[in-house]
Amino acid sequence: MHPDLSPHLHTEECKVLINLLQECHKHYSILFPCILKFFGHCSDLSWVMRKCSKNEYMEKKTKSREHDNVMQKRVFNPVEKSEK
Template sequence: MHPDLLPHLHTEECNIVINLLKEYHINHSIRKFFGHCNDLDQAMRNKCLKNEYMEKRTKSRDHHARPQKRLFNSPEESEK
């Protein structure tokens, strides 16, 4: 299951792929059940959502590493 597909949560490139997939689901409502839109779905998941997830993950990891460095460093090192 993928995250919420609201436009304000994703980049412009991802929004283009997401909109293409949504249009395909609207225009070809039966074909989606037989896997005709799997290429668009894979592109959305692999190229967009996975990259966004990894960026958020590294940003969060870096954000939470800063306070830990201050806690575990000696006071002399933290003043530098």
């Protein structure tokens, strides 16, 4: 199962791969769909697209964890205000 393939959720690199995969599915669903699907005609594009979306997910996850660490430090170790 693919992740959500909405264009606003992905990087430009993955958008290109998603478009190629969708074109492959659209074009080859007309011509001998059972035969081409059985031989996995669009499978290579599918695997590359999944790898790209997984890399996006991992980057977002890392960024989120870094942000979480910063926020925890702010909350649990507040900077004391100096009195003037």
